[in-house]
Amino acid sequence: MAEWGIDLAVACEPYYVPPLTHWVGDVDGTVAVLARSGTGPPLSLIERGSGYVVVGWGKYAIVGTYFSPNRSLAEFETYLGFVRAAVARQSPKPTLVLGDLNANSAPKAPLSPRRCRQNSFCAWSGNSFPTQASMSLHRWPPAP
Structure with missing residues (x-):
């Protein structure tokens, strides 16, 4: 994070969450x-x-999310209900939702894969709410 100048990040499937x-x-x-x-x-x-x-995080609410691709669509919809309610409770704070939802599309949807999987490391740097100029998205692990 220090090397890239990133102040805040969301880690999906971390090996360990230290008690810090x-x-x-x-x-x-x-x-x-x-x-x-x-x-x-x-x-x-x-x-x-x-x-x-x-x-x-200061005046902002940050929501980190992760949903396993091995779970059902019904479980995903239930999970989204919990996340939606958690986000709604943050109003009127500016809220940023980051993470990996392992989104599923319909099996026969045109121009979209059946399953979309990305291990993502999303972050922004700076002390202001992200804008096009300050948003910095990083894929982890980096592409070969």
């Missing part, structure tokens, strides 16, 4: 929001559930 003040994970350890230590506002836990965590 600049790391906050969901109840399952499948997603974590992390801030670069010593920079920017501290993270504060607002809410966590299975596959999502909501933290305060």
Whole structure:
């Protein structure tokens, strides 16, 4: 994070969520929001559930998400209901939702794969809410 100048990130399927003040994970350890230590506002836990965590970061709410591609569409819809409710509870705060939902499309949908899978590491740098100029998306692991 320091090398890329990133202040805040969401890690999906981290190997370990350390018990540090600049790391906050969901109840399952499948997603974590992390801030670069010593920079920017501290993270504060607002809410966590299975596959999502909501933290305060200054005046912003950050929602980290992860949903396994091995689960059913019905489970995905239920999960989205929990995430939607968690996001709605943050109103009127500016809220950013980041993570890996392992979105499924309809099996016969034209021009779209049956399953879309990306291991993503999404972050932004700077002390203001992300804009086109300040948003920085990184794929992890990097493409070969």
